[in-house]
Every structure is written in structure tokens, then in C-alpha cells.
Amino acid sequence: MSYLLLSRLRIRAANALAGNLAISPAQVLACVLFGHNLGRKTGCKPLRVAILHHDAQLLGEYGSDGFYDFHPQQRRGATFIDAVDYSSRNPHALSLQPSASCHLTLSLLIEVQGSINTQRLQRFLRTARIAGGAIDGYAELQSGAELDELRLPKGFWLIERSDLLQGEGSPVDALVATIGHKPARHVAPEAEGTAPPLPESWLAASVLGYAMTTPFEVRAGVRQTDSGETPRHAFCEPLLGLVQYVSSRDYGQRPIPWWEHGWLQDDVFVVRQAQPQR
Secondary structure, eight states, X not given: OEEEEEEEEXXXXXXXXETTTEEXXXXXXXXXXXXXXXXXHHSOEEEXXXXXXXXXXXXXXXXXXXXXXXXXXXXXXXXXXXTOOBOSSOTTSBOOOOXXXXXXXXEEEEEEESOOOHHHHHHHHHHOEETTEEEEEOSEEEEEXXXXXXXXXXXXXXXXXXXXXXXXXXXXXXXXXXXXXXXXXXXXXXXXXXXXXOOOOOEEEEEEEEEESSOOBOOTTOOOOTTSOOOXXXXXXXXXXXXXXXXXXXXXXXXXXXXXXXXXXXXXXXXXXXXXXX
């Protein structure tokens, strides 16, 4: 087992649209699957990914009502295709698909089975993307057989908080209510020999999986693999979850908050933390 640290990745124009319900820079699923892609392109086998957030800039304009009056940048195509992509009313304007983007600075800590080929890794990072955003650069690449050999930068760990959505009623209502909750500073009593509870801090919606709505089958127009094969394809709907940004200082000496991916069943794929921190 070895560990790889991609420190301060600068990601330009990444997707910030979390399904149809939220705009969020917390791209957990994209980061975990980036690790999977890294393994396929470099010959190692990433097992788990931990995400340290440093900075995010949502691309758009803010209105007179402040932070929550946000208007994301929208993009149109530059050319017409077969004269069929006009908007429904204006015959001279291209149609528009809603989008939201952001610039991100993240550090990714990856647990790897197998050796790490630095040259392949550097070549992969030149063209790799995270959530559709191009990687413009990074601070440094570190690797080691033990975590203690790495110099982790300061930042905010992304922690799964699906526990806050449990209970009666609609999960959507619980998500909206929880995100809108105003943090309160209080110190809870600590049990002897246990770590203090996580502080109340920024919560965000994040896509944490997909549920298939059609069977997997070969379809025309699907992106091919590097070897030219056409993989099976299924249409799906995103599964929205809740994550918390916890500063590395407040997180303390807890275990690394690893994200893992897997199938709950044949038609549901998720990313989650095996040992959620509370």
C-alpha cells in the first residue's frame, strides 16, 4: 500500500450544478472517479480518495440581495448544427442548456495499491479533468509508503453528513432545512477518552451517486474507450447527499476521511465514507 498526494490542484471552469436542485462546488463524486481514471491511465489501483478544499469561485454575478442572489454564467454554442438547435421562439438565437461553473483549488489524497509511475502521472495530469474542469496546475506531487511521509496542506476536509437527513418526512425537505440552518457556537461536553464532536460549519449539497433509469446496453453515440471499444450505457438520475466542510485544525487527529465508491445494487452506484466522522 502507498499514498499519493496531489497538492493544490487548480481546476478551471468545473461543473457546479448538483443535479437540478442545487449549485455547489463540492464535487465529491467527480474527485473519486478522477482517482479511478488516474489508475486506469497510470497502471496503479486507487482504493480510496480524501478531499481537502482550499478555494472555490462560482462563476457568475451577484444581485442586490447578496450571496443568495446569484446568477451563474451561461454558455451558448458558437455555431448552428443542421439548423435544428434554435430556441423555441427566436429563429436567430441558439438554444441554451442551464449550467453553473466554478474555479476550484483542491488537494487530493489517494490510497494506492501498486507502484506509482511519476512520469505517467505527470503526463496524465496535463490533459485530465475534474468535473469537466481543466487542471491548470498544481503545487507538488508527493508519494510515500506511509501517511507520515507526506506533508498535508491546511484546508477543509469534505465529510459525509447523510446522518443529518435521516428521520421522518421528505429527504428533499430535510436537505433544504439542514443547509439553511444557521450554525451556533457551543461547546458540547466531551466523554472521557473520546474526540470532541465536529463543529457546526458550512454544509453543501453534493452528488454522491447515480440511480440507473434504463438497463445497461450498447447505444449509438456513446464515448468509446481508449482501446476503441464501445462500453454499455444507461441513463440515470443523480443522487444528492450532504457534505460538511471541516477545517483540518478542527478535524484534529481523527482518521483520514476516505471516500470509497461501489454498487449498492445492480442499478445504484454511490460514493460514501466507510467510517463517517461525527
